[in-house]
Amino acid sequence: MKKITVLWILLLLPYFVFANAETKSKEMCECLKKAKTSQTESDKKECLDLREKHVKALKKGSKQHEGYVKSLSTCEQELAGIPQVDPNLTTEEKTKVVCDCMKTANKQNRMGCFKLQSDYAKTISDLEEKKAFNINSQSCGE
Structure with missing residues (x-):
């Protein structure tokens, strides 16, 4: 027992x-x-x-x-107000989500957008595609 x-x-x-x-x-x-x-x-x-x-x-x-x-x-x-990561999005959709976040976030919430960008980059396995995503999503935040 x-x-x-x-x-x-x-x-x-x-x-x-x-x-x-x-x-x-x-x-x-x-x-x-x-x-x-x-x-x-x-x-x-x-x-x-x-x-x-x-x-x-x-x-x-x-x-x-x-x-x-x-x-x-x-x-x-x-x-x-930072959206959750959806790994099922296309690379273009991921880029748009990150760019939209960067455009609408105030200075304090921008760090959340960078985290979102990093999290989305981790969902992309193809190195060339990941590189393109990083370049495109970084340029929209400037």
């Missing part, structure tokens, strides 16, 4: 750990949304405190922390 209980714990542990990181990233995302709409310093400080608490709980550098950061990055991109 003890062996079965230990086996169940070992099988379910990764699920609970992942769920914990996902729950924390959703909690943090909600905090960031609230802070963005309210614009009060106390709400922003609350998010900083919450992030610090989450990083301690998830142990920075762990798989759970990596998942938390990845989920949070998606949330932050949404809040900044």
Whole structure:
């Protein structure tokens, strides 16, 4: 009976750990949304405190922390108005998305556009096509 209980714990542990990181990233995302709409310093400080608490709980550098950061990055991109990467787009469509981002982003959100450009470049396996994408998407941001 003890062996079965230990086996169940070992099988379910990764699920609970992942769920914990996902729950924390959703909690943090909600905090960031609230802070963005309210614009009060106390709400922003609350998010900083919450992030610090989450990083301690998830142990920075762990798989759970990596998942938390990845989920949070998606949330932050949404809040900044940066579109999500769609690897199924053609190279021309990817270039247009990056260029549109560069044209509409304010100075603060422009870094998100550069990240978008980098993420799209990673989805292109052909070296010549990737080179053309990088040249075309860089020239539209100038």
